[in-house]
Amino acid sequence: QVQLVESGGGSVQAGGSLKLSCALSGYTDRINTMAWFRHAPGKEREGVAVIYRDYGTTNYAASVKGRFTISQDSAKDTIYLQILSLTPDDTAMYYCAAEKNAPGPWSAPWVYRYWGQGTQVTVSS
Secondary structure, eight states, X not given: OEEEEEEOOEEEETTOOEEEEEEEEESGGGOOEEEEEEEOTTXXXXXXXXXXXXXXXXXXXXXXXXXXXXXXXXXXXXXXXXXXXXXXXXXXXXXXXXXXXXXXOTTOGGGOSEEOOOEEEEEEO
């Protein structure tokens, strides 16, 4: 089994920053792709960033590029999402997702079998 546990969400004012964490446990060798998604009320789940664990390469949604940074600590089997200059539009539940040899586009939710429970980010103006 693979488990993902997110943390680091909270309520912040616009312009602030947050750093989310996602801890991977269980059969970690099954995972080489980890991503962050967000889901806001009334909107579709959106892939915002991905990291390929073997090489540390990353990719981002155009909507967050420049403000979001995904990173990893391989020793801790943990990935992070640093979010800068938060706006109310960033308000959402943020989920961590994981897969081995993702069979489709990194930003498509259906690609991932493993998901965390999410961490809420709320940004007030």
